[in-house]
Amino acid sequence: MEVNRITTQKTLGNVETKFFTFACPPEELILESGEKLGSVTLAYETYGTLNVQKSNAILVLHALSGDAHAAGLSKTDDVLGWWNDLIGPGKGIDTNRYYVICSNVLGGCRGSTGPSSVNPKTGKPYGADFPLITIGDMVKAQTRLIDHLGISKLLAVIGGSMGGMQVLQWMVAYPSRIQSAIPIATTLKHTPQQIAFNEVGRQAVMADPNWKRGNYYGEAVPAKGLAVARMIGHITYMSDASMAEKFGRRTRTEKEPFKFSADFEVEGYLHYRGDNFVKRFDANSYLYITKALDLFNILNGHRLVDVFHNLKAKVFVIAFKSDWLYPAYQAQEIVKACKLAGVNASYCEISSTYGHDAFLLETVQETQIIQDFLESVSNGNGNGAEHV
């Protein structure tokens, strides 16, 4: 059975990013902060075919550094999607059966409106004039895209880390528009530790002399600061065990004649990751998105028992054993809220040594369990029934 699942998998061919623009003045998007933003463009990709009943649509939600290109080969640069192992014909999220949508978040820099976009009022990039955005704003923008695609109810919303927060936001803000939800490696709200890591990243960006209070477009970008922020991020995405296995204390062959050169492989890896990130990511987007992560609190003054009380969707919460950035106890809080609200939920803690990165890497286990869950949802298999 395992073998079949793997061998029937194929990668989607070339895929193209599309763009949807809405909220043109004077009908701007009203943000949670009360500020108005418009027009708004979302970059998105779709895989598979929407059925006649429009009942097979799955929205995939990306994490901090992700983008709309979740699967297949990008037409423009031949890059594979960030969740290509999970999305495709015969895969965990089977594009032969489901219509899969993934969009770049509001505030991002991969085709959607963000601080690097041109402010129509000034004709120059927004920079630090871009309004503060929240996870709620990102999801609100997604509902406009879903409307545009003619879908009233999604079969599932799926995402890990920040994508998982967006899933939770869908569960709370648009409960009647989803049939099921899979929040992965995520939390109801950031802890001080999670906020602290993000703040160090932001400070690294802002300490870079090239940052210039966010007005660096057309000039040298704060590359060093953003690279350091990304290096810190990568440390928190791995685990002690996965780093020991991947690098050990191995040293690099090409040594520079400098006392503090990157001697160890782990150092070289972090440099490489940091430098690569700068090529594809905007420093201001990093500031805005990490702030949105820190401000996210799905409870928003509500009691745990009330947060999901309207929810009829079937929920499947997934965590990973070695994830110390979004530890399993945070996923268990989500589960607890589901139980208290009588939501039909399930919870699985997948064994992995990859740390937080597991949600991108443990695709074999995710394939099996997500495939089975989606199957039971699309068959309307409500075994166990709602509202225990």
Add this chain to the structure above:
Amino acid sequence: MTKETGKIEQGLISSWINRGASVLDLGCGDGKLLTYLIEQKQIRAQGIELNEQAIHRCVAAGLSVFQEDIDTGLTEYGDKSLDYVILNQTFQQVKKPDFALQEALRVGKQVIVGFPNFCYITDRFQIFFRGRVPVTRSLPYEWYETPNLHFLSIADFNQYCKKRNVQILNSAFVTKNKKIRYQPNLFAEIGLFQLSKSTE
């Protein structure tokens, strides 16, 4: 822990459960019993299980299941918030059976417990004549690999219920898929109890 609940035990448990009731199965394995109870009694089912593979099979069966440890308690469930809590073949495997059962009795209006009777006649023979810890159909493990942490008899359990003020509403005893009525502590491999406890 994967376990097979015999047909007759399934039927007995089902006969004690009202149609449409809410049921939590502690140590639900791959969810066979819950699936059976959904078919027979249209219950609203939830399961708790530690084993990851068993969780996968429950998800495939469309069940609501949580990968959790019963030994840490059922804190998020309110008092008497469920119609039935089942501890079938798990009771003897948890670290603190007294705590697990009291928690089950707190959150469930009724509790159904099933366990292998350690004083079944074959067990007694093996201990008495062979001088060995019994390995039988209902206790199929060698001492060095058994998941069973506690060994109790039907008589032990009756005494426990008396001591802890647990009311036995029903009981049934099974050997080789047959009901046993005479001297169950000697002739039954498996004991099943339907229990309740009023919250003082």
